[in-house]
Amino acid sequence: MREVNIDSRLDATDRRLMVATQGGLPRVSRPYDALADQLGITADEVLRRLQRMLDCGVIRRIGAVPNHYAIGYTANGMSVWDVDDARVDELGVQVGALEFVTHCYRRPRRSPDWPYNLFAMVHSRNRDEVAARMAQIAVLLGDACRSHDVLYSTAILKKTGLRIAG
């Protein structure tokens, strides 16, 4: 995660801009002018505020959010691992650095049914590829890992992104 060097607090106008754009940018020639009209500020101010939110990490990026399935990633495996607490942070960074891991987090265990504390998302074209990649993760974790599992997604039930009330 990037370090926070810039004040990431939002004022009321930032929040209105967030509410106005969280569903998407207007698809018109001058989208920032359209937002400016909607919010009653200038287009320069819209651009300045978006840039500031990018700089401080409130906006991760601006662009296209693809549906994994539609671009061929039909095997979406949430791999979960029970890793020694003393080593999970060191190993989590290494797992996250693998080129095929798109998200990697430490999360609480839910004993006894859920012993896993390391989550690594692997998006692939098929389940064999996910299995091969998980084998690589298993090698990396070695004897620090006691057990693991993988949960494949079988349907996207919802994917709207966040919707903060305006």
Place this chain on the structure above:
Amino acid sequence: MHDAATPEKWPDEIDRRLINALQGDFPLVAEPYRQVAEAFDMSEAELLWRLDSMLERRVLTRFGPMFQIERAGGAFVLAAMRVPDAEFERVAAQVNAFPEVAHNYRRDHALNMWFVLATATPQGIAETIAAIEVATGLPVFAFPKEREYFVEMKLRA
């Protein structure tokens, strides 16, 4: 609810190049679509048409800023439920009706519904979880992140 896209909905080669190029760094200039279109040697009208079409076909789920609400005082939390198969559709509809549910996936496990809550305040998470439990009559298990090792939101099309 939708599963894998059907073949006629798949992006063509130009769509794929656009998806790969547009997963970040959309220009903050007066006419950003024109600037992108020029780089692709297409008209602005074609770019807008392709984006609209990909959104309509659900090749793209969104086109715009991706917010990291935690940086703005809010919270994201992964949560899961164990939903009986016979009740799955009802529960999915009830869970998805909450605007705080940013995305939701069915997964093949005893914990078969996994969703992410996004709220404007950290307290909003506990309130939403309690409300989902009341609405569905089922327990919700929260898996808040304790450490983030890596997040990459871009995928090659």
